[in-house]
Structure formats: structure tokens, C-alpha cells
Amino acid sequence: MPHHVLIAQFMHETNTFSKIATTLDDYRRQRLVTGDEVVERFAGTRNELGGFIDMTRRFGWKATWPVAASTTPSGRLTRAAWEHIRNLILAAARDADRLDAICLSLHGAMVSETEDDAEGALIEGLRAAVGADVPIVATLDLHANATVKMARNANALISYRTYPHVDGYERAVQAATLVQQTLEGRRKPRCLLVQPAMLKGADHGRTTQPGIMRDLLRMADTLEQQPGLDVVSIQVGFTWSDTPWSGPSIAVTHEPGAEVAAQRAADALIDEMWRRRTEYSSSYRSIPDAVAAARTDNRDAGPLVLAEGTDNPGGGGYNDATDLLQALLDAGVPDVAVGTIYDPGTVQQAFAAGIGARIDVSLGSHTDPSLGKPVAASAEVRHLSNGSFKNDGPMNAGVEVSLGATAVLRIAGVDVVTTSTRMHTVDAQVFLSQGIDPATRNVVVVKSAQHFRAAFEPMARQVMLVDAGGLCSTDGSRFRYSRLRRPIWPLDELDHPHAVHPE
Numbered sequence: 113m114p115h116h117v118l119i120a121q122f123m124h125e126t127n128t129f130s131k132i133a134t135t136l137d138d139y140r141r142q143r144l145v146t147g148d149e150v151v152e153r154f155a156g157t158r159n160e161l162g163g164f165i166d167m168t169r170r171f172g173w174k175a176t177w178p179v180a181a182s183t184t185p186s187g188r189l190t191r192a193a194w195e196h197i198r199n200l201i202l203a204a205a206r207d208a209d210r211l212d213a214i215c216l217s218l219h220g221a222m223v224s225e226t227e228d229d230a231e232g233a234l235i236e237g238l239r240a241a242v243g244a245d246v247p248i249v250a251t252l253d254l255h256a257n258a259t260v261k262m263a264r265n266a267n268a269l270i271s272y273r274t275y276p277h278v279d280g281y282e283r284a285v286q287a288a289t290l291v292q293q294t295l296e297g298r299r300k301p302r303c304l305l306v307q308p309a310m311l312k313g314a315d316h317g318r319t320t321q322p323g324i325m326r327d328l329l330r331m332a333d334t335l336e337q338q339p340g341l342d343v344v345s346i347q348v349g350f351t352w353s354d355t356p357w358s359g360p361s362i363a364v365t366h367e368p369g370a371e372v373a374a375q376r377a378a379d380a381l382i383d384e385m386w387r388r389r390t391e392y393s394s395s396y397r398s399i400p401d402a403v404a405a406a407r408t409d410n411r412d413a414g415p416l417v418l419a420e421g422t423d424n425p426g427g428g429g430y431n432d433a434t435d436l437l438q439a440l441l442d443a444g445v446p447d448v449a450v451g452t453i454y455d456p457g458t459v460q461q462a463f464a465a466g467i468g469a470r471i472d473v474s475l476g477s478h479t480d481p482s483l484g485k486p487v488a489a490s491a492e493v494r495h496l497s498n499g500s501f502k503n504d505g506p507m508n509a510g511v512e513v514s515l516g517a518t519a520v521l522r523i524a525g526v527d528v529v530t531t532s533t534r535m536h537t538v539d540a541q542v543f544l545s546q547g548i549d550p551a552t553r554n555v556v557v558v559k560s561a562q563h564f565r566a567a568f569e570p571m572a573r574q575v576m577l578v579d580a581g582g583l584c585s586t587d588g589s590r591f592r593y594s595r596l597r598r599p600i601w602p603l604d605e606l607d608h609p610h611a612v613h614p615e
């Protein structure tokens with residue numbers, strides 16, 4: 113009889129400082145797929161679901177797919193969204209005649225109106241439903257705020273080892289292989305989670321250049337070779353979240369009897385993370401610096417890519433900051449493509465007017481007026497679409513996504529991809545699907561802090577991270593934490609990372 117495995121995805125990176133609640137409609141608009149449609153939609157894709165689908169075939173599992181759910185980072189999930197999707201997964205576990213294992217694709221930094229540790233609550237619920245002997249393995253984002261509750265109730269936590277995250281497929285293969293070996297009786301994994309007294313660390317996990325995160329991952333690779341250790345995962349945490357567990361952690365999945373080796377491995381990684389805690393590779397530049405660079409037109413060498421990491425919807429930013437756009441317009445910089453500004457009202461106005469029409473717009477900066485002013489301008493409607501496209505990769509290649517109803521507005525020399533859904537700019541199709549070839553432009557503006565590099569760095573003559581305002585400031589002192597464990601570096605003075613915290 114084939115093994116019966118429940119496989120589900122429930123992802124969210126929750127920015128608890130955002131004023132926008134994350135609703136079930138947000139999931140419906142972006143990804144809320146149930147049943148066997150999960151296989152139809154994601155077979156062949158290079159993410160966790162694609163990996164799990166392929167492994168199901170390789171190992172001959174009978175799989176149940178209750179749900180695949182993911183949406184753009186924003187504020188806490190409403191109780192309705194959290195309970196609806198959680199219940200789809202719990203019900204599938206409870207209703208199964210016989211269940212041999214559970215594979216989960218999670219983010220690890222999800223917070224709902226009712227749960228500060230939503231993934232911990234989900235895995236705990238599943239453990240209660242299936243008992244102690246059914247293996248539960250979860251993949252996580254490397255920006256997970258992982259918790260002891262997650263580790264205690266799962267058998268393994270396996271995080272991405274790349275940022276940009278291009279190894280979701282490989283991590284699912286690793287997770288499924290561990291499950292298969294467990295089902296064959298060759299392994300008996302359990303998971304230890306250790307958390308330092310740090311709110312951030314490891315250069316936010318960047319792996320695009322030599323540095324602390326790559327060094328830590330090499331250490332983890334070596335540690336994994338020790339007898340009894342299955343997986344050593346490094347989570348760097350998600351800072352814009354006010355929970356007791358926010359920040360980095362080490363998850364060591366190990367065999368019975370290897371508890372001491374697991375603890376030592378975690379401690380070694382934490383000591384190194386602490387020793388090099390001030391190493392930080394990305395330097396944000398000011399808007400005047402960005403405009404000065406944009407004035408040097410050298411497009412034959414590729415576009416200047418300006419990345420507004422501080423308005424990054426991939427971190428919960430509102431995706432509608434306009435200060436950089438306004439500065440580029442004021443400076444008369446030619447041949448600019450901006451992807452994207454979230455402004456569903458202006459998109460509706462453009463649809464009503466039609467392609468070729470001129471409209472007076474009040475564009476962007478509607479979500480939080482304290483963060484900036486809308487751009488008041490006359491715009492030409494250049495392109496209208498439903499905003500759907502298939503990612504070209506390298507990230508999430510083959511996955512179909514949607515910007516919602518989308519209008520390209522031309523204001524002076526600037527084309528603005530104006531959208532109805534917040535989504536970070538990680539794929540060139542954000543432009544190409546809207547009739548804009550970013551590789552041929554003088555300047556390309558993206559709303560992303562790091563993921564954009566996978567697709568845009570190869571075409572760019574230069575990449576510049578810009579602090580152009582927005583919710584995701586890199587200045588932690590701007591945020592008021594009330595739920596976070598203390599003391600914690602860098603908010604408090606500490607001389608070691610091993611403060612004892614309540615669980």
C-alpha cells in the first residue's frame with residue numbers, strides 16, 4: 113500500500129507594524145488553491161510545491177493536497193483568514209483514514225489577530241490530530257521567526273539556503289527525502305531550536321556576495337556531516353514583527369542520542385553570528401544620490417536599477433511610496449520604467465479613460481499619508497491588462513501570478529506600472545508583460561530589497577539600493593516593540609547572545 117502523505121502550503125510573512133490586515137480575499141486574489149488543482153497548477157514549477165509534487169511521484173506516495181495558500185506580506189491575518197486556511201489543513205489531517213506523514217511549506221513569520229506564533233499553533237494542532245508517531249516536516253523561509261513550539265511539534269524544520277530565495281524546490285526535495293527515509297525506518301528525526309538574544313543578524317541572510325551568511329551556511333554544511341545530525345538550518349528572522357520570538361534562530365534536526373551534538377552545532381553558529389553581528393553589506397543611498405546616478409545616461413551598458421527596499425511589499429511595505437518617482441520627474445530623467453506603484457483607484461480611472469487617453473492623476477501614497485504625497489500629474493494611458501503573467505525566474509520560475517488590474521501610465525519620460533495588488537518586483541515579467549523591456553531602459557525602479565537581484569542584476573549596468581521612505585525602514589529604533597523578548601541586541605546593551613528567554 114502506498115504511503116499516504118498530507119502536503120500543504122500556508123505562507124505569510126507578517127509585518128505587524130503594517131496597518132493593513134491580511135484577509136482571505138488577499139489569498140484568493142494571489143494564491144488559494146485546494147485539492148488536486150494544486151498539482152495541476154504547480155507541477156513543473158521551481159518552488160516547494162513543484163518539489164513536493166515531483167517527490168510524490170518519485171516515492172510513489174498517495175498525496176492529499178488540502179491547500180496551497182500564499183499572499184504578499186502585510187499586517188496580521190484576520191481571524192477569518194487564519195482559521196479558514198488552518199481548518200482546511202487540520203480537517204484533512206483529522207479526516208484521513210490513515211496518514212503516514214505530513215509535509216508543510218511554510219514561511220515561519222506568520223502572525224494572525226489571534227496567534228503570535230501562527231505556524232507553531234498550526235503544527236501543534238496537526239500533532240494533536242495525528243499523534244506522536246506521524247512525521248511532520250516543514251520547509252521555512254530563511255526569514256522565519258522560528259519558535260520552540262514549531263520545533264517541538266515538528267520532526268524537522270528545513271529553511272532556504274539562498275537569498276534571493278531560489279532553492280524552494282531543493283528544500284522540498286530534501287524535506288520529502290527525509291520523510292521517505294523516516295517512513296522506511298532509516299531515520300527518526302526530531303528538531304532542536306535555539307534562539308540568540310538578537311533581533312537581527314547574519315546580514316539579513318544575503319547570499320549574493322561573500323560574507324557572514326555564506327560563511328554560516330558553509331559551517332552548517334560541515335556540521336551536518338556529524339553523525340546523528342540530519343539538517344542544520346539558519347533562520348535570520350524577520351525584524352518588522354513585534355512578537356516574543358522575532359529574530360534569528362538555528363534549527364538542528366537530529367537523530368535520537370545526538371542532542372549534545374545538536375546543541376553544540378547551534379551554539380557554534382550562534383557564537384559566530386554574534387561575533388560578526390555588525391557586518392552588514394547593503395548600504396542604502398539617498399534619493400539625491402539615486403537621481404545623480406540616473407542623470408548619467410549609459411543605457412547601452414544596461415539599465416541603472418534603483419531598488420526601493422524601504423517600500424518593499426515583500427517585507428510588508430505599502431508599495432506606493434512616491435518620493436523617488438517625484439524626484440526623478442522633477443529632475444527630468446528620461447526613459448525611466450517604474451515597477452510598481454500600488455494604486456487601484458488610479459488604475460480604475462485609467463481603465464475608464466482607455467488606452468491613449470490623457471488623465472490627471474493623483475498617483476500613489478494613499479495608504480499612509482504620513483509617509484509621502486501622491487504625484488499630481490497628467491498621464492497618458494499606455495497599456496491596460498489584468499496583470500497576470502508567468503514568472504520567468506530564476507525565482508519561482510513557471511509560477512503564475514497577478515498584479516491585479518494594471519495600467520501603464522506615461523508621465524513625462526517615466527512609465528509607471530500601476531497595479532491593484534501589492535507585489536514585490538522579483539521578475540522581469542512585471543515589465544515585459546506590460547509591454548516594457550527593462551533591459552533597454554535607462555533607469556528601472558523596482559520595489560524590492562534583495563530578491564530583485566536574481567532577475568535584474570544580470571541586465572543592470574549598476575544596482576543601487578535606495579532609502580526612498582516607506583514602512584520598511586532599516587532604522588530599527590523607529591519601531592516600537594512591546595511584545596518582543598528583552599533584553600535583545602541591538603535594542604539593549606548585551607555582552608553575549610545567550611540571554612535566557614521565556615519560551
Ligand SMILES: [Zn+2]
Binds near residue numbers: 253277
Ligand atoms: Zn525571505
